[in-house]
Amino acid sequence: MSNAIAIAKKELNIYFAxxxxxxxxxxxxxxxxYFFLRLLGAYEQASLAYMRFQSPEMMNRLNFQDAIxxxxxxxxxxxxxxxxxxxxxxLVAEEKRQKTxxxxxxxxxxxGEIVLGKYLACLAILVIALALTLTYPLLVQFNAGDQNGVxxxxxxxxxxxxxxxGAAYMAIGLFISSLTxxxxxxxxxxxxxxxxxxxxxxxxxxxxxxxRDFVTYLASVSHLDSFSKGTVDLKDIVYFVxxxxxxxxxxxxxxxxxxxx
Amino acid sequence: xxxxxHLVKSYRDLKAVQDVTFKVEKGEILGFLGPNGAGKxxxxxxxxGVLPPSSGSVKVAGFDVFEKxxxxxxxxxxxxxxxxxxxxxxxxxxxxxxxxIKGVKRAQRESEVDKVATQTNCGQFIHRVIGNLSKGQRQxxxxxxxxxxxxxxxxxxxxxxxxxxxxxxxxxxxxxSLAGKHTIVLSTxxxxxxxxxxxxxxxxxxxxxxxxDTLQGLQRTHAGALxxxxxxxxxxxxxxxxxxxxxx
Ligand SMILES: Nc1ncnc2c1ncn2[C@@H]1O[C@H](COP(=O)(O)OP(=O)(O)OP(=O)(O)O)[C@@H](O)[C@H]1O
Ligand SMILES: [Mg+2]
Numbered sequence: 001m002s003n004a005i006a007i008a009k010k011e012l013n014i015y016f017a018x019x020x021x022x023x024x025x026x027x028x029x030x031x032x033x034y035f036f037l038r039l040l041g042a043y044e045q046a047s048l049a050y051m052r053f054q055s056p057e058m059m060n061r062l063n064f065q066d067a068i069x070x071x072x073x074x075x076x077x078x079x080x081x082x083x084x085x086x087x088x089x090x091l092v093a094e095e096k097r098q099k100t101x102x103x104x105x106x107x108x109x110x111x112g113e114i115v116l117g118k119y120l121a122c123l124a125i126l127v128i129a130l131a132l133t134l135t136y137p138l139l140v141q142f143n144a145g146d147q148n149g150v151x152x153x154x155x156x157x158x159x160x161x162x163x164x165x166g167a168a169y170m171a172i173g174l175f176i177s178s179l180t181x182x183x184x185x186x187x188x189x190x191x192x193x194x195x196x197x198x199x200x201x202x203x204x205x206x207x208x209x210x211x212r213d214f215v216t217y218l219a220s221v222s223h224l225d226s227f228s229k230g231t232v233d234l235k236d237i238v239y240f241v242x243x244x245x246x247x248x249x250x251x252x253x254x255x256x257x258x259x260x261x
Numbered sequence: 262x263x264x265x266x267h268l269v270k271s272y273r274d275l276k277a278v279q280d281v282t283f284k285v286e287k288g289e290i291l292g293f294l295g296p297n298g299a300g301k302x303x304x305x306x307x308x309x310g311v312l313p314p315s316s317g318s319v320k321v322a323g324f325d326v327f328e329k330x331x332x333x334x335x336x337x338x339x340x341x342x343x344x345x346x347x348x349x350x351x352x353x354x355x356x357x358x359x360x361x362i363k364g365v366k367r368a369q370r371e372s373e374v375d376k377v378a379t380q381t382n383c384g385q386f387i388h389r390v391i392g393n394l395s396k397g398q399r400q401x402x403x404x405x406x407x408x409x410x411x412x413x414x415x416x417x418x419x420x421x422x423x424x425x426x427x428x429x430x431x432x433x434x435x436x437x438s439l440a441g442k443h444t445i446v447l448s449t450x451x452x453x454x455x456x457x458x459x460x461x462x463x464x465x466x467x468x469x470x471x472x473x474d475t476l477q478g479l480q481r482t483h484a485g486a487l488x489x490x491x492x493x494x495x496x497x498x499x500x501x502x503x504x505x506x507x508x509x
């Protein structure tokens with residue numbers, strides 16, 4: 001375990017020595033803020049309109065949580081699809097290309113520790129990126145006072161869902177990075193795979209019966225949505241956790257097998 | 262200390278290493294010679310466990326490299342042909358990391374890093390980013406990395422490549438000073454280096470061992486014909502022996 005921590009520290013050292021981490025944080029926050037401000041603007045207009053028509057029942061139905069945060073988390077989830085390939089692309093591929101993997105193979109570190117250390121490092125980047133966006137609910141909370149304030153339970157569940165989804169995406173990215181020596185190839189394939197988990201949900205509407213349920217289950221975004229609605233189901237957690245476990249296991253095998261090539 | 266027996270490595274139809282067998286005793290420095298493509302790097306990678314052999318076995322300190330890999334890794338310091346450096350890290354951060362994964366205790370880590378940096382003359386550029394260093398400087402960082410945690414066995418693949426004349430002499434002195442306590446296998450194309458540092462010479466050519474002897478032993482075997490008045494001819498240089506054995 002201490003070896004995994006050492007590897008994680010090394011990866012973080014490299015993330016912050018190169019612009020990758022900073023560029024990712026900036027992109028995440030800038031695009032996230034854009035969506036947040038647009039959602040906020042739309043909400044404001046809607047509530048003004050309802051107020052003008054003096055329809056209190058409409059007013060009540062306009063749920064702040066649904067209007068802003070549920071949509072915001074959906075949008076942040078999509079941004080993750082675009083930035084995670086760039087975070088995971090170099091993790092194993094670059095070690096192979098630069099032959100630094102020979103150093104790891106000749107020191108008393110197991111493949112499992114290598115994989116775990118690398119995974120922990122990118123999870124840390126994910127946590128920081130998500131923490132930066134906590135400013136949105138905090139801003140709303142400060143301005144709203146206590147009436148119509150933030151439903152923190154749903155917001156935090158939404159963050160939990162985003163974290164699990166990002167973690168699953170990273171496990172996929174890490175695995176793909178362990179299959180090639182080229183960072184560009186790793187990033188491209190990861191991006192396509194992540195995009196597939198998103199757009200496969202669109203085809204669900206065309207299908208029927210169990211196929212429809214199955215396709216919906218495969219789509220990552222549907223699982224994220226149940227978190228931000230505040231209605232977490234065990235099946236959503238199982239979905240993300242099984243992707244993580246599978247991804248890490250497969251990466252471990254790929255790192256072990258690389259020596260035999 | 263190192264026992265290599267009947268080692269074979271084939272890449273598809275190319276036999277890179279064919280039935281190589283040799284031993285290195287504790288405290289010995291073995292010079293590992295051979296023309297380009299002879300299989301030196303391939304053999305060294307199999308000794309360190311980076312590359313699995315097609316057949317044959319390697320034991321380091323009595324442990325089989327593939328049955329007890331952890332025991333072997335704890336005892337080995339390896340400088341590969343391309344120094345395994347993270348170009349985005351500073352020399353100090355890199356050496357600290359290697360010390361950590363080699364299991365150097367936190368309390369000794371700094372002093373251990375300083376020690377190897379001094380031994381390899383990395384002191385002046387220890388705060389710089391590895392990607393900005395010159396080839397020779399990087400080679401020295403690679404050597405420093407191999408020396409970390411004071412391993413019993415050192416496998417050095419062309420340790421002096423890219424170094425300036427003064428550094429070559431210093432690295433030679435360093436390697437000589439490590440003899441006795443450490444067992445060293447070093448490959449090189451600089452024959453005077455072998456004469457200066459190694460007790461034994463192993464020459465391979467096209468994957469096969471063609472000579473395994475002390476320098477004096479080699480000179481005796483390959484001495485020229487007796488001169489007219491019955492005295493032995495002049496002792497051949499290592500260069501002459503090398504060319505004779507590898508030209509076939
Ligand atoms: N990964 C590989 N795939 C196929 N062939 C390889 C591979 N690695 C090495 N070889 C071949 O194996 C042979 C031995 O290579 P090796 O690198 O061991 O030579 P060397 O003695 O270290 O040479 P040099 O003095 O140039 O460093 C060469 O013919 C090389 O082309
Ligand atoms: Mg070589």
